[in-house]
Amino acid sequence: MSTLISIILIILLCVLNPAYGYHMSLRAECHFKRDMKDLELIRTYNFNKFEFIRYNSTLGKYVGFNTVGQQNAEAWNNNPAQLQQMKVELDRYCRNNAGNEISAITEKSVPPQVHVRSVKKGTGVHPTVLMCSAYGFYPKLIKLTWLSDGQPLTSDVTSTEELADGDWYYQIHSRLDYIPKSGEKISCVVEHASFSRPMTFELGPSVSESDTNKIAIGASGLVLGVILAAAGLIYYKKKSTGRILVPH
Incomplete structure (x- = not known):
């Protein structure tokens, strides 16, 4: 009392x-x-x-x-x-x-567009850097979680806050630094109001530096081939117009 x-x-x-x-x-x-x-x-x-x-x-x-x-x-x-x-x-x-x-x-609610990719390939003791990005979602509240073979990864994870795009939508990015293991399956789980359940997104194919060089060389060769073909066609037309055809 x-x-x-x-x-x-x-x-x-x-x-x-x-x-x-x-x-x-x-x-x-x-x-x-x-x-x-x-x-x-x-x-x-x-x-x-x-x-x-x-x-x-x-x-x-x-x-x-x-x-x-x-x-x-x-x-x-x-x-x-x-x-x-x-x-x-x-x-x-x-x-x-x-x-x-x-x-x-x-x-x-608007569902996010999610991309999981490798942004830096590890070498030796240096870890591989993965990025899970979600774009264009609403409402703001969202949760990103990394999984390794279905088990949560909590260490070496850095996430941004939800960032306003200026058009009522948001984006967020989560970075994972890890040493890859043979046969390991890495995925990013996204929880958002637009999903009826948590959605899992697998690591997409990444383009290595050597693959990038191969693509660049191939593209350069293609462009060079087109230029040579065009030059040959122009030369042929000029030769053809300079000829006088004599009937038999």
């Missing part, structure tokens, strides 16, 4: 004496996935920007972070009516709003 009285006094001070600089706030958050599984309500109580008590629907109870918060958490956790009210809030506040939010997002 004394704890409840102290909180009431704090609230009265906030309302009646704003000059003291006291500020108390209540914040509710809904965490959910597209399939509406693992729906979670987080309700936090803050005093002067310090969170002193929190309700977590996954835990099904309150947790206090200081003496006042711990005393109130214990009292509220021992009150069945209080805990039942929070279960009602989970459905009323989170489940209803989550369904509307998911519909609004999926109706306007």
